[in-house]
Amino acid sequence: MSELDRLRDAMRATERPDAVIDLARVMRDGRRLRTRRRVTGAAAATLAAGLVAVTGVTVDPSGSRDPAPTEPAPPVAVASPSVGVAPTSDGPTPPPTKARGVPGPKPLGQVIDTGIRHGVERRVYYVVAVTVPGVPKVTIGLAAGRRAPDGSVSADILVNDVEGADRSPGFHQIGYDESASTPAVPTFGYFVGPAERITGTAGGRQVEAAVARWSLDKQVAIFWFDPATLAPGVRLDGIVARDSAGRRL
Structure with missing residues (x-):
């Protein structure tokens, strides 16, 4: 009973x-x-709860999968414009550290004017010297800044590698502006190699970046996305660089 x-x-x-x-x-x-x-x-x-946790996970018995249409976007390492970024412990990448409008380190080579205006200021990108303890082959970073009418340049974000070599072929760190500060910094980064065209994917659509060469090393292609095409802070799902003949690098 x-x-x-x-x-x-x-x-x-x-x-x-x-x-x-x-x-x-x-x-x-x-x-x-x-x-x-x-x-x-x-x-x-x-x-x-356990069923919810595994929903959407599909296992392919063969262990194969279709290749991604584009390379995953590189990670981002962001610091105050006055110092390079040292390697961090395992874990999620911290949100960008920003110092809005502070005088940045001295530009190496020419400052690249994007033509994007923020009131009377103009959005610019430029290479600066950095030091990362224990990583001797990382000596440069890329700063996103603004140029005032008097010609002075202030910095908003600095990105740089935290391992390896800053001139190794391919994409390096990408800078995203995920803050609520204004003016927002368009997504940017650099590629080492003969890239003439750089395109990214975000939300299933393709977006194209503007490209300019660093005056001190023509192999360094600095790129940025027009904020009207890619909203600042929106993460890229993938990114591709192509040479003058359209070949993927």
């Missing part, structure tokens, strides 16, 4: 005039039944 049946049997005893009701037993069985229902409910909730 189940606990529920025993409880019902005890309660039916009230229908017999000569019956003696074991009230303690009725209360004990009732508490036991309620406890079991609560435990069962909690277990069901745990199972449901």
Whole structure:
């Protein structure tokens, strides 16, 4: 006989005039039944949470998958414009550290004017010297700044590598402006190699970047995305560089 049946049997005893009701037993069985229902409910909730956690994960028995149409966008390493970024411990990349409109380090080579205006100021990008402890082959970073009407340049964001070499072929760190500050900094970065065209993908659509060469090393292609085409802070899903013949680099 189940606990529920025993409880019902005890309660039916009230229908017999000569019956003696074991009230303690009725209360004990009732508490036991309620406890079991609560435990069962909690277990069901745990199972449901587990199913939600794995929803959308599909395993291919062959272990193969279609190649991504573009290279994943490089990570971002961002610092105050006055100092290079040192390697950090494992974990998510911290949000950008910004110093709006502060005098930046001295530009190396020419300052690139994007033609993007922020009131009377103009958006510019330029290479600066950085030092990353323990990483001797990282000596340059890329700053996003603004040029005032008097010609002075202030910096908003600086990105630089935190490992390897800053002139190794391919894409390097990309700068995203995820703050609510204004004016927002258009997404930017640099590629080392003969890139003539750089395109990214975001939200399933393709966006094209403007490209300019660094005056001190023509292999360094500095690029940025027009904020009207790619809103600042929107992460790229992938990015591709092509040479003058349209070949993917």
